Amino acid sequence: MTTQTASAADVILSARGLSKRFAGFVAVNGVDLDVQRGSIHALIGPNGAGKTTCFNLLTKFLQPSAGTITLNGRDITRMPAADIARLGLVRSFQISAVFPKLSVLENVRIALQRRRGDSFDFWRSQTVLHQLDAEAMERIDEVGLSSFTNETAGELSYGRKRALEIATTLALEPEMLLLDEPMAGMAQEDVARISALIRKISANRTILMVEHNLSVVADLSDRITVLARGQVLSEGSYEVVSKDPRVIEAYIGAGHE
CATH class of the missing domain: 3.40.50.300 (P-loop containing nucleotide triphosphate hydrolases)
Incomplete structure (x- = not known):
């Protein structure tokens, strides 16, 4: 075409x-x-x-x-x-999403806060922040990082850091990446x-x-x-x-x- x-x-x-x-x-x-x-x-x-x-x-x-x-x-x-x-048009890596001293889960959770328009209130109660965990885990699983959920982002391999960056981008629910x-x-x-x-996340x-x-x-x-x-x-x-x-x-x- x-x-x-x-x-x-x-x-x-x-x-x-x-x-x-x-x-x-x-x-x-x-x-x-x-x-x-x-x-x-x-x-x-x-x-x-x-x-x-x-x-x-x-x-x-x-x-x-x-x-x-x-x-x-x-x-x-x-x-x-x-x-x-x-x-719905999001450029991957534009967030420069990896906070190296935070865990994989915490990184994706921050991206979810951004999508919802919340400030990055690190001092919020753990109860409030954990309300985002289920959705964060969906994004983490989507990029194949479930085994690294509690790993510090800075300790990930280069390729897995890229996967984490994609996970934080997916948290913004893009129609086009x-x-x-x-x-x-x-x-x-x-x-x-x-x-x-990339092939996997292109499905929808x-x-x-x-x-x-x-x-x-x-x-x-x-x-x-x-x-x-x-x-x-x-x-x-x-x-x-x-x-x-x-x-x-x-x-x-x-x-x-």
């Missing part, structure tokens, strides 16, 4: 003519993007392609110089990130674990991710958008884009790792 023929009812996040200029330099130039509801959509490209800037525009860490962004048909172009999070290089810096065993986790959510690991992209993605020089170069399944001569040329020309 192409961007042009996608049914509006099936599109959760859409961008039209998205552009960003920095002091005369055009980092993103007229990007059109449709993310289908219930899909895993990857945004990739060689170094300098503009994918990180595009991702920051979509997640509202940057304001576009031109273009529009809609979520479920609602214009969110000028909304701040906190407001779109309340609409945006992942910024979820495999960055991971050992292979952690890559496999987080890949399986939409996911958009920027990812450099092309084997992960090939394994997980339903649809891929390739950027080069700030513009959409190709779009489709991994089988389609990986055989596109323009994509091959762009990656080889950029000396992609």
